[in-house]
Amino acid sequence: MNYWLFIVTKRKDETGTILPRAVLEQRAADRFWGLAEKTPNRKLVRKGDKIIFYIALPESAFGGEATLAGVCRKLNSQERRVLSHEKQVFETDLGVDLDDVVIWSRPIPISVLVPRLSFIENKEYWFTYFQGGIRQISEQDYRLITSDVTQTLTEKIATEKDLESESEFALESHLEEFIEDNWVSINWGASLGLYATEEQSGRQFPAGLWSIDFLAIDAVTNDLVVIELKKGKTSDATVGQTLRYVNWVKGNIADPGQGVRAIIIARQIDEALKYAVMNQPDIQVKTYKIRFNLETRLGEQT
Known part of the structure; x- marks a missing residue:
């Protein structure tokens, strides 16, 4: 059931x-x-x-x-x-x-x-x-x-091994929204548009029990593209999750012969991530930078 x-x-x-x-x-x-x-x-x-x-x-x-x-x-x-x-x-x-x-x-x-x-x-x-x-x-x-919502409920708490850095996760909490708002300005290296159905946009696309951060489609190759944000998860967890989504899309969304590939977005590529995606030709890793500049407006010495 x-x-x-x-x-x-x-x-x-x-x-x-x-x-x-x-x-x-x-x-x-x-x-x-x-x-x-x-x-x-x-x-x-x-x-x-x-x-x-x-x-x-x-x-x-x-x-x-x-x-x-x-x-x-x-x-x-x-x-x-x-x-x-x-x-x-x-x-x-x-x-x-x-x-x-x-x-x-x-x-x-x-x-x-x-x-x-x-x-x-x-x-x-x-x-x-x-x-x-x-x-x-x-x-x-x-x-x-x-169930009766007045009952005492036990919250699911993420274990420390699933998060590399709470501060990193907090810093990246708005990354998903930023990507959606600035989609057309991002250099994806391909002509990607958000995949959509009559009822569902490509952001947080339902995949069985899970949700894909973004599901896109390549306007040139017609490939479906799973885009997953690392967002504080370990490299192994991110790659494993991405592969699961790719296989789910192949089995449930893709037409016969339609390609499915993936992009992982991370702040940096560590050794674990480098080896985790090695020999995975359908997974590409892209990095981004967060810029934070301070400009003196008052009290500047001359």
């Missing part, structure tokens, strides 16, 4: 905007959830899997649960017509049937659980993990969300 988040976002068409809660209530009544061809993880859902609905802005809360009644399937023409409700925002060719649908009378605000959910690695930018689509979560996180 697997556990999933179904992320409900607002929908827009020529008639206006439908808020996430209205989308959830309609699909709960339908006992059906529409999916797109490129929805991450849609091929992995199975009958009996447990799901939790996350209601995006303006609520930002977990709002219900259900059980999958089957795998992702293609709708026939009559089903497409009925389940569209004559609204463009509900039109779909694919989807899954739902059982045991419950909309919670008291939604659980995400702010209560961010510090404790293991799939949210970057707590400061937790919102990047809820951009739309389907995200796999662990059974532990599923139990945490569905």
Whole structure:
């Protein structure tokens, strides 16, 4: 059995905007959830899997649960017509049937659980993990969300061996946001653009139980490119994680014959990182510099 988040976002068409809660209530009544061809993880859902609905802005809360009644399937023409409700925002060719649908009378605000959910690695930018689509979560996180939030919960604490330097991690905490904001100005050495589906941007792209910092696509070669930030992790942990993401993308996103490679971004290349990527032709390492300049404005001697 697997556990999933179904992320409900607002929908827009020529008639206006439908808020996430209205989308959830309609699909709960339908006992059906529409999916797109490129929805991450849609091929992995199975009958009996447990799901939790996350209601995006303006609520930002977990709002219900259900059980999958089957795998992702293609709708026939009559089903497409009925389940569209004559609204463009509900039109779909694919989807899954739902059982045991419950909309919670008291939604659980995400702010209560961010510090404790293991799939949210970057707590400061937790919102990047809820951009739309389907995200796999662990059974532990599923139990945490569905349990009484007033219970005493044990936080997962990273061990020292997983972090080389707390000060380095703090310094680099804004690196991910900086890269996204300045993407077109960065010299990637290739014509890279952020990969995106109808429901998910390329930042914090869901990969099973994990999240890829950035998933990009090469406009020239059509290769998919996994971009991972070292951000204080050990070299061995970073390379191992990157290889896992590359293999996941090959098995779940890439088309037949489509290449997948990776870029690791680090402040410096130490001996461990140099040897870890040796004989890994599909992994490239790039370094960056943080500039901090002081200029005297007052009290300067002449």
